[in-house]
Amino acid sequence: MSNETKQPSATIPSSQSITLSQVTERVSAHTHVKGLGLADDGVGIDESSHCGLVGQEAARQACGLVVDLIATQKLAGRALLLVGPPGTGKTALALAVAKQVGKHVPFCPMVATQVYSREVQKTEILTEHFRKAIGLRIREQKEVYEGEVTELTVQETEDPLHAASYGRSISHVILGLKTTKGTKTLKLDPTMYDSLAKEHVTVGDVIYIESNSGAVKRVGRSDSFASEFDLEAEEYVPLPKGDVHKKRQVVQDVTLHDLDVANAQPTSGSSRKDVMALMASLGKPRKTEITDKLRGEINKVVTKYIDEGVAELVPGVLFIDEAHMLDMECFTFLHKSLESTLSPIVILATNRGVTKIRDTDISSPHGIPIDFLDRLLIVPTHPYSLEEIIQIISIRAKTEGLQVSADALAKLGQVGVRTSLRYAVQMLTPSKMMAETVGRQEVLVEDVEAVDGLFLDAKASAQVLQNATGFLT
Numbered sequence: 001m002s003n004e005t006k007q008p009s010a011t012i013p014s015s016q017s018i019t020l021s022q023v024t025e026r027v028s029a030h031t032h033v034k035g036l037g038l039a040d041d042g043v044g045i046d047e048s049s050h051c052g053l054v055g056q057e058a059a060r061q062a063c064g065l066v067v068d069l070i071a072t073q074k075l076a077g078r079a080l081l082l083v084g085p086p087g088t089g090k091t092a093l094a095l096a097v098a099k100q101v102g103k104h105v106p107f108c109p110m111v112a113t114q115v116y117s118r119e120v121q122k123t124e125i126l127t128e129h130f131r132k133a134i135g136l137r138i139r140e141q142k143e144v145y146e147g148e149v150t151e152l153t154v155q156e157t158e159d160p161l162h163a164a165s166y167g168r169s170i171s172h173v174i175l176g177l178k179t180t181k182g183t184k185t186l187k188l189d190p191t192m193y194d195s196l197a198k199e200h201v202t203v204g205d206v207i208y209i210e211s212n213s214g215a216v217k218r219v220g221r222s223d224s225f226a227s228e229f230d231l232e233a234e235e236y237v238p239l240p241k242g243d244v245h246k247k248r249q250v251v252q253d254v255t256l257h258d259l260d261v262a263n264a265q266p267t268s269g270s271s272r273k274d275v276m277a278l279m280a281s282l283g284k285p286r287k288t289e290i291t292d293k294l295r296g297e298i299n300k301v302v303t304k305y306i307d308e309g310v311a312e313l314v315p316g317v318l319f320i321d322e323a324h325m326l327d328m329e330c331f332t333f334l335h336k337s338l339e340s341t342l343s344p345i346v347i348l349a350t351n352r353g354v355t356k357i358r359d360t361d362i363s364s365p366h367g368i369p370i371d372f373l374d375r376l377l378i379v380p381t382h383p384y385s386l387e388e389i390i391q392i393i394s395i396r397a398k399t400e401g402l403q404v405s406a407d408a409l410a411k412l413g414q415v416g417v418r419t420s421l422r423y424a425v426q427m428l429t430p431s432k433m434m435a436e437t438v439g440r441q442e443v444l445v446e447d448v449e450a451v452d453g454l455f456l457d458a459k460a461s462a463q464v465l466q467n468a469t470g471f472l473t
Contacts, residue, residue, distance in 0.1 A: 029425075032399040033092050035099045038064045052395060053096055055388040056089050062379045063093055067100045070317070070345055079338060079346040081323070081373075083366055084381030087421040090349040093381070094319045097347065106255050106316030106344070108133040112325035123333045124290075130337055131256035131295070133344035135314035136302060138252045145186060146208035147244045148222045149201060151176030154193060177207075177244045184244035192216070206237050211245075253314070256342065259298050260290045299342060316344045323348035324367030327358040331372045338375060348376070389416040389424065396425050402432050403442040411448045419457035427451050 030052075037051030038060060045057050053060060059082070066080055082090040098107035110129050115122040157171040173188040173196070192214060199218040201207055206219040220237035305311035320326070326334075337343060348368075355367040364370060384392065390413035397404045404412075408431070416424030427448060434447040456464065 030092050030095050032395050033095050033099065036060050036064050036067070036093075036096045051096065052399075053089065053092060054391045054395070055384055056093070056381055059089075059093055059379050059381050060096075062377075063097050064100075066345070066347075066377075067097055070097075070101050070105065070315070079334075079348060079376050081366070081368075081376040081378045082347065082349040082381060083378060084351065085383055086351045088381040088383055090351070090381055091319075091321060093379075094317075094321075094347050094349060098317060098319075101317065104135070104137075104253055105314060106133050106135040107319070108316065108344075109319040109321070112320055112322045112330075115326065115330055122327075122330055126330060126333055126337070127295075128257060128260075128290075129318055130344060131260060131342075133316040133318040134256045134342055135316050136254050136256065136259070136305075137312045137314055138254065138305070139310060139312075140250045140252070142248055142250050143211040143245070144208045144248050145177060145184070145211065145245055146240045146248075147177030147179045147184070147206070148224075148239055149176065149203050149205050149207060150178045150183065151185065152196070152201065152203055179240045179242060179244050181241070181243050189214075206240060208240075255316075256295075256298065256302070259302070260295060263294060263298060264290050302342075313342070317347060318344045319347045319349070321349050323350045324352040324355060325358060326368075328360060328369065331357075331369050335372050335375070384416075384421060386413050386417050389413045389421055392421065393424055393428070397428055397443075400428060402428055404428070404431075405442055405444050407445045408443045408448050411445050415448070415452060419459055423457040427455075430455075 032052035035051040035053075037045060037053050039045065045060065063080075069078075082093055084090055094109070098105075101107070108129050114129075115125045117125065151174060153174040155171050155174060157169060170190040170193055172190060173193050175186045175188055175196075177184050177186065192209075195214065195216040199207070199216050201216070201218055204222050204225045206222050207216060208219065209216050220235040223236040223238050226236045302311065302313070306313055334346065338346065350366045350368070352367050354363055354365055356363050357367055357369060362369075365373060368376075390409050393412050393416065394404070394409055397409075412424045412427060412431075415427065428443075430451045431443045431447040434450050435441065435443050
């Protein structure tokens with residue numbers, strides 16, 4: 001028997017093999033939020049920051065302390081609870097925390113109802129989001145060849161296997177690279193020709209090739225060819241400095257979930273390529289669970305890389321909205337997961353007071369078990385005043401590119417006090433359309449009044465149902 005320790009089969013793939021999810025940002029409910037808007041000391045509010053948040057000074061300062069704890073990695077395995085009435089900025093505060101900590105810290109938002117699925121267990125969905133919120137910063141020393149392509153010659157040879165068709169095959173590729181310090185000619189394997197062709201590499205392009213993996217990346221066109229055409233869609237880059245063959249430190253930011261997906265093996269036991277195999281695969285659930293065994297192997301590799309100094313763990317933020325929709329099984333799982341060494345910062349939000357925990361007869365503050373509440377730092381939010389509502393509506397109008405008069409803003413503020421902030425914000429675009437029907441670009445008071453007369457808010461609808469006998473029965 002060998003005394004060697006068997007290495008886990010999980011691997012850390014290169015940046016070429018991991019596809020990170022990209023989000024296309026549109027004008028949404030919280031597009032205007034840019035940060036917490038705190039002063040440099042982290043205590044006062046910087047009114048000139050244009051962060052998109054209005055009011056809630058105490059809650060913003062508390063979240064500022066959380067951001068500092070995240071930056072110093074002293075809040076991992078802890079949780080924060082945002083409580084307050086609907087429309088008081090709980091989700092906006094969580095998104096402001098995400099903006100404040102920076103784009104290199106993972107931020108994973110979810111709604112509590114996402115855990116309920118007929119195909120996947122609740123704990124599996126929570127585990128997936130937990131691992132999406134845990135980042136890993138990998139630093140690798142790679143040997144690369146970098147420079148401007150001065151020669152690209154394909155050498156062919158006789159191939160008796162393909163004599164009936166073309167009769168020749170690629171024997172090797174001659175590639176010449178140039179930097180500010182010198183030139184170098186490389187003799188490449190025939191398989192490298194496909195990588196060069198996929199990147200559409202031609203003479204005059206600036207490329208780099210990883211020597212260990214053979215990955216080819218076209219950086220752009222050399223700026224010495226910038227005057228070649230009057231109009232061109234190329235991106236011109238300067239001639240690389242230093243030697244052609246050099247060592248470069250590559251920093252790659254991934255999440256543990258990215259590693260799970262990259263290492264996951266297909267679950268189908270058949271390797272057939274016929275029509276019946278295709279139909280069988282279509283009948284299977286599209287979402288499958290990643291096994292705990294695979295995650296354990298990945299955790300071993302990650303821990304090994306952290307101990308060797310190759311990688312750095314970056315605890316991110318997991319935001320769970322409508323936390324009162326979770327049940328006892330989910331809270332028990334969260335309670336256990338927060339004690340793990342690989343745990344993100346969890347921010348929960350709810351607008352409930354004393355209510356029953358889901359699927360039980362136990363009443364508890366915010367619908368959360370008492371033992372789990374003991375783990376939470378609770379940040380309250382409060383209803384907005386009239387002036388704050390007007391200021392928020394003005395920010396939203398500017399974000400959506402709408403021209404609203406001062407009187408119309410005041411009227412929308414009064415509607416927001418009478419109904420809710422969300423209803424008043426939703427009236428902006430219909431009011432703009434009412435103004436356009438009469439040929440105006442600016443929203444006036446009569447436009448707001450016309451829209452307010454066409455629609456009912458939640459309170460007015462409840463009042464109508466309460467007073468009407470036999471309505472909708």
